[in-house]
Amino acid sequence: xxxxTLHDIAPTTFRAMLRFVYTDAFPGGDELGDSPSEMVQHLxxxxxxxxxxxxxLMCAQKLWEGVSVDTVAGILTCAExxxxxxxxxxCIDFFASEENFKKAVLTRGYVQLVQEFPSIIDxxxxxxxx
Numbered sequence: 001x002x003x004x005t006l007h008d009i010a011p012t013t014f015r016a017m018l019r020f021v022y023t024d025a026f027p028g029g030d031e032l033g034d035s036p037s038e039m040v041q042h043l044x045x046x047x048x049x050x051x052x053x054x055x056x057l058m059c060a061q062k063l064w065e066g067v068s069v070d071t072v073a074g075i076l077t078c079a080e081x082x083x084x085x086x087x088x089x090x091c092i093d094f095f096a097s098e099e100n101f102k103k104a105v106l107t108r109g110y111v112q113l114v115q116e117f118p119s120i121i122d123x124x125x126x127x128x129x130x
Contacts, residue, residue, distance in 0.1 A: 073109030
């Protein structure tokens with residue numbers, strides 16, 4: 001077979017993943033493009049799909065470094081979707097802070113989180129004590 005077509009993965013994401021496989025190095029800033037957080041989320045999806053646990057862990061760590069009230073819901077969605085339990089727990093703990101919670105629930109990411117993963121909202125309520 002002269003070529004293999006992979007669906008649901010962008011060439012830039014595949015290239016970064018392949019480079020990691022051969023070099024064991026996380027992509028640098030220039031490889032992450034104009035939207036590093038989005039690229040890391042795509043890379044996390046690819047790492048999960050191809051069972052690259054070390055890359056998955058590195059992606060989770062990189063996402064956590066960029067957590068804020070504006071990004072926590074999106075990161076929590078990724079953590080749930082790609083089975084990153086430690087990242088998920090950190091995000092829920094971040095949400096559990098009353099100050100963070102009041103701001104984060106007003107984001108578009110929170111609305112998406114509620115729609116896609118209502119069970120996480122139950123976990124969050126238990127953690128906060130609502």
